[in-house]
Amino acid sequence: MKSEISFDYKNTLSSAVGFEGLDATHLNTRAALEAVRTLQRRAAAGKLGFAELPNDRATLKAVIEFAEKMRPAIDVVLLIGIGGSALGAHALDLAVRGPRPLQTDSAGRRRTKRSMPMLVVLDNIDPGTMAAALEKFNPRRTAACVITKSGSTAETMATFLIVHEWLQAALGKRTRERIVAITDPQEGDLLAIANKERYQLFFIPRNVGGRFSVLSAAGLVPAALVGLDVRKLLRGAADANALCWQESLEANPALASAIVHHALDTTKDKKIEVVFAYSSYLWGAAYWYCQLWAESLGKEIDRKGRKVEAGQTPVPALGVTDQHSQLQLYMEGPRDKMITFWTAERSRAEVRIPRAFSEYDSCKYLGGRKLSELFRAERIATEAALTQAGRPNCRWTLPWLDEYTLGAFLQMLEFQTAFAGELYNLDAFDQPGVELAKTLTYSLMGRQGYQQYARRLRVS
Amino acid sequence: MKSEISFDYKNTLSSAVGFEGLDATHLNTRAALEAVRTLQRRAAAGKLGFAELPNDRATLKAVIEFAEKMRPAIDVVLLIGIGGSALGAHALDLAVRGPRPLQTDSAGRRRTKRSMPMLVVLDNIDPGTMAAALEKFNPRRTAACVITKSGSTAETMATFLIVHEWLQAALGKRTRERIVAITDPQEGDLLAIANKERYQLFFIPRNVGGRFSVLSAAGLVPAALVGLDVRKLLRGAADANALCWQESLEANPALASAIVHHALDTTKDKKIEVVFAYSSYLWGAAYWYCQLWAESLGKEIDRKGRKVEAGQTPVPALGVTDQHSQLQLYMEGPRDKMITFWTAERSRAEVRIPRAFSEYDSCKYLGGRKLSELFRAERIATEAALTQAGRPNCRWTLPWLDEYTLGAFLQMLEFQTAFAGELYNLDAFDQPGVELAKTLTYSLMGRQGYQQYARRLRVS
Numbered sequence: 001m002k003s004e005i006s007f008d009y010k011n012t013l014s015s016a017v018g019f020e021g022l023d024a025t026h027l028n029t030r031a032a033l034e035a036v037r038t039l040q041r042r043a044a045a046g047k048l049g050f051a052e053l054p055n056d057r058a059t060l061k062a063v064i065e066f067a068e069k070m071r072p073a074i075d076v077v078l079l080i081g082i083g084g085s086a087l088g089a090h091a092l093d094l095a096v097r098g099p100r101p102l103q104t105d106s107a108g109r110r111r112t113k114r115s116m117p118m119l120v121v122l123d124n125i126d127p128g129t130m131a132a133a134l135e136k137f138n139p140r141r142t143a144a145c146v147i148t149k150s151g152s153t154a155e156t157m158a159t160f161l162i163v164h165e166w167l168q169a170a171l172g173k174r175t176r177e178r179i180v181a182i183t184d185p186q187e188g189d190l191l192a193i194a195n196k197e198r199y200q201l202f203f204i205p206r207n208v209g210g211r212f213s214v215l216s217a218a219g220l221v222p223a224a225l226v227g228l229d230v231r232k233l234l235r236g237a238a239d240a241n242a243l244c245w246q247e248s249l250e251a252n253p254a255l256a257s258a259i260v261h262h263a264l265d266t267t268k269d270k271k272i273e274v275v276f277a278y279s280s281y282l283w284g285a286a287y288w289y290c291q292l293w294a295e296s297l298g299k300e301i302d303r304k305g306r307k308v309e310a311g312q313t314p315v316p317a318l319g320v321t322d323q324h325s326q327l328q329l330y331m332e333g334p335r336d337k338m339i340t341f342w343t344a345e346r347s348r349a350e351v352r353i354p355r356a357f358s359e360y361d362s363c364k365y366l367g368g369r370k371l372s373e374l375f376r377a378e379r380i381a382t383e384a385a386l387t388q389a390g391r392p393n394c395r396w397t398l399p400w401l402d403e404y405t406l407g408a409f410l411q412m413l414e415f416q417t418a419f420a421g422e423l424y425n426l427d428a429f430d431q432p433g434v435e436l437a438k439t440l441t442y443s444l445m446g447r448q449g450y451q452q453y454a455r456r457l458r459v460s
Numbered sequence: 461m462k463s464e465i466s467f468d469y470k471n472t473l474s475s476a477v478g479f480e481g482l483d484a485t486h487l488n489t490r491a492a493l494e495a496v497r498t499l500q501r502r503a504a505a506g507k508l509g510f511a512e513l514p515n516d517r518a519t520l521k522a523v524i525e526f527a528e529k530m531r532p533a534i535d536v537v538l539l540i541g542i543g544g545s546a547l548g549a550h551a552l553d554l555a556v557r558g559p560r561p562l563q564t565d566s567a568g569r570r571r572t573k574r575s576m577p578m579l580v581v582l583d584n585i586d587p588g589t590m591a592a593a594l595e596k597f598n599p600r601r602t603a604a605c606v607i608t609k610s611g612s613t614a615e616t617m618a619t620f621l622i623v624h625e626w627l628q629a630a631l632g633k634r635t636r637e638r639i640v641a642i643t644d645p646q647e648g649d650l651l652a653i654a655n656k657e658r659y660q661l662f663f664i665p666r667n668v669g670g671r672f673s674v675l676s677a678a679g680l681v682p683a684a685l686v687g688l689d690v691r692k693l694l695r696g697a698a699d700a701n702a703l704c705w706q707e708s709l710e711a712n713p714a715l716a717s718a719i720v721h722h723a724l725d726t727t728k729d730k731k732i733e734v735v736f737a738y739s740s741y742l743w744g745a746a747y748w749y750c751q752l753w754a755e756s757l758g759k760e761i762d763r764k765g766r767k768v769e770a771g772q773t774p775v776p777a778l779g780v781t782d783q784h785s786q787l788q789l790y791m792e793g794p795r796d797k798m799i800t801f802w803t804a805e806r807s808r809a810e811v812r813i814p815r816a817f818s819e820y821d822s823c824k825y826l827g828g829r830k831l832s833e834l835f836r837a838e839r840i841a842t843e844a845a846l847t848q849a850g851r852p853n854c855r856w857t858l859p860w861l862d863e864y865t866l867g868a869f870l871q872m873l874e875f876q877t878a879f880a881g882e883l884y885n886l887d888a889f890d891q892p893g894v895e896l897a898k899t900l901t902y903s904l905m906g907r908q909g910y911q912q913y914a915r916r917l918r919v920s
Binding site for chain 1: 612615760792796811
């Protein structure tokens with residue numbers, strides 16, 4: 001890889017944290033090798049869709065062409081989608097442009113010639129924020145990106161109906177030019193509607209699930225619309241692919257991470273993984289990962305049909321902020337956690353702390369230093385303190401944050417998750433546990449064919 | 461209380477969730493009564509500062525006067541503080557004005573005569589966002605609200621030095637008019653600096669810790685600056701106080717909640733509390749609560765000096781969004797969780813789902829319904845599904861969301877936390893576990909008197 005992303009797990013070892021840590025016998029390299037080979041076979045059989053996404057040049061080209069044509073006409077991209085259809089695009093936007101209201105137009109903080117559209121994710125269906133969005137934005141300068149793999153997600157279709165009407169009132173027949181649909185290539189209501197209305201259409205390949213779809217059109221289209229360099233994104237992911245097929249822990253950080261997570265969960269009872277992102281730019285990616293990890297591995301039944309009730313609970317934390325919120329618990333509370341630090345070696349910008357008020361102790365040692373020195377010292381101190389307290393922790397280090405490293409990192413985390421599915425011996429690609437709540441929602445809303453369910457559970 | 465806030469725990473009982481649930485023997489009402497009385501004694505001795513805050517009329521008046529004078533001169537309030545000095549103000553702003561970029565000026569979504577300043581929390585010291593803030597905002601239209609109880613927090617002082625220089629370059633001698641300091645009334649560097657520079661000063665009472673300070677000047681000043689009705693906030697909290705001193709579970713929802721949380725943790729091993737906020741407006745409050753709960757109860761040692769390593773791990777979740785991210789894990793994963801729903805009965809606004817595309821199954825049942833109906837159905841369905849799966853869950857219901865109900869709710873959660881401290885028999889008001897990381901940070905930064913620590917732990 002052009003840029004080195006590394007995974008360091010020395011603070012998960014017994015040599016660092018004593019009894020709570022792993023030693024050589026816990027790191028099952030035979031199982032790791034088996035996991036790589038099983039996934040290689042699945043990939044060869046065309047069943048590991050996410051691994052193929054970085055090579056889809058045709059979609060990349062079509063997305064870029066579409067985005068460049070659309071972009072001058074809009075100020076806002078409304079992303080209408082939820083879960084895997086929203087978290088990836090949000091993660092990319094935040095990682096490159098930063099959190100609101102401090103967004104810039106690119107990772108370099110260069111000013112672009114015209115400012116880029118803003119991405120607004122309408123995933124939640126809170127009526128308050130929905131009304132505020134319709135009031136705040138100008139429909140004549142807005143594009144809607146409707147994303148649902150199944151083509152029928154309740155929240156997505158409801159929001160689509162609302163936004164569609166709002167656009168139509170302003171744009172009339174030209175509404176269709178401002179809607180892009182991203183869905184299954186073969187079936188579903190959104191596909192049918194998009195074909196009938198002649199919306200621009202992109203597809204999520206059939207062998208790619210929602211939470212593994214960030215590098216499909218589901219992530220690429222919104223990212224390209226708001227000006228991100230999607231070519232670099234896929235280039236990073238393609239380079240990561242090459243590493244992820246390596247058969248040794250040393251050469252394959254995604255594999256090492258999977259083994260360490262699995263071992264800490266199953267041999268040291270670390271049922272919680274804290275994702276401690278030391279970067280305001282990685283906060284969206286932390287949320288994206290929390291879905292990936294929780295929904296892939298949180299399973300009642302393994303592949304042999306045994307009841308396992310597996311899955312670490314991921315908890316997003318932001319460094320340094322959460323040192324002043326959650327660290328007390330991580331240091332002294334139950335020993336049910338592993339902590340994974342995420343850090344970027346190079347900051348997005350540099351700020352010097354002025355020498356002022358140096359007659360005060362609390363200012364003197366800060367004056368003249370770079371803010372990045374303090375930021376880094378806090379992360380290193382927190383790692384050392386947790387290690388000292390016998391709390392296993394590991395670290396992903398990115399060299400810096402741009403589309404290339406992001407594409408590589410997200411792809412590695414998807415491989416990590418797929419490897420972990422093999423180690424737990426469960427299906428990392430389904431989500432049977434969410435069906436009951438969906439069915440009950442349909443029932444409460446009176447959808448045809450579902451009426452009896454709520455009655456049976458006496459829900460109202 | 462004028463507005464009824466209720467706590468419903470029937471889905472934590474064995475009658476609803478079977479073996480994973482509580483029955484009468486688990487609800488230790490004698491311990492609950494004891495907790496109320498102990499806290500009453502502490503309050504009478506002047507040691508329960510947060511309970512007195514709603515009655516501090518003098519501070520309220522001074523804050524309102526100050527804010528009304530300052531407000532016309534500014535567009536931005538930079539909150540310089542971290543942890544308990546930032547989370548409360550952020551929670552209030554988000555609950556009343558909504559999440560960015562969909563903020564409105566008040567809970568009623570009425571337009572105010574001039575638009576209110578925006579609150580920007582500079583808690584994290586990420587150099588990228590810091591640089592973006594300095595570039596984006598106009599120092600001539602900015603006020604800085606510097607908040608630290610100790611008067612020396614590293615992140616806060618570093619940010620203060622940076623923002624101070626930035627203001628000074630634009631405002632010169634008038635810089636002092638735009639800085640307000642909120643700190644301990646008797647000691648600390650910020651107090652000394654503020655006195656010397658003649659900044660406007662407000663105090664956090666000595667018997668109020670950071671995470672219990674939202675209704676002190678630490679929360680009131682930023683809230684008032686951005687136009688929130690801080691009178692209503694304190695009125696709500698005062699009304700909540702009256703309930704929180706009741707001696708029965710029926711009359712005192714904070715007490716009932718404390719007992720239920722404690723019992724689920726200690727008798728049913730629910731080491732994780734998911735805070736499932738079904739409102740985009742309560743997302744900041746969820747984060748505020750996660751600090752309150754984690755830092756208060758995450759303790760190694762109880763009051764008798766026994767090693768307990770106590771504390772539930774709080775996890776914020778957003779409804780309906782996280783149904784498409786975390787629900788799979790909550791339904792099928794380890795039985796180590798309780799789920800607490802937060803909901804508001806009345807939505808901030810109402811949006812009708814249009815009747816369109818009704819020839820498609822996935823649109824037909826939605827057309828003509830209110831969005832709030834779908835929002836509510838999803839929450840009810842999720843509660844029912846979790847209950848069906850034997851996963852204990854409870855619910856806080858607020859009638860609606862404005863300053864009054866927020867003040868009441870946050871105060872109840874503080875009482876809940878204080879009661880829980882009694883039930884666990886530990887000190888809910890200290891945070892000894894964060895000292896090591898602070899010391900190591902100072903050491904790495906070369907602060908006088910700290911040099912040896914990092915060397916000793918071989919940290920660099």
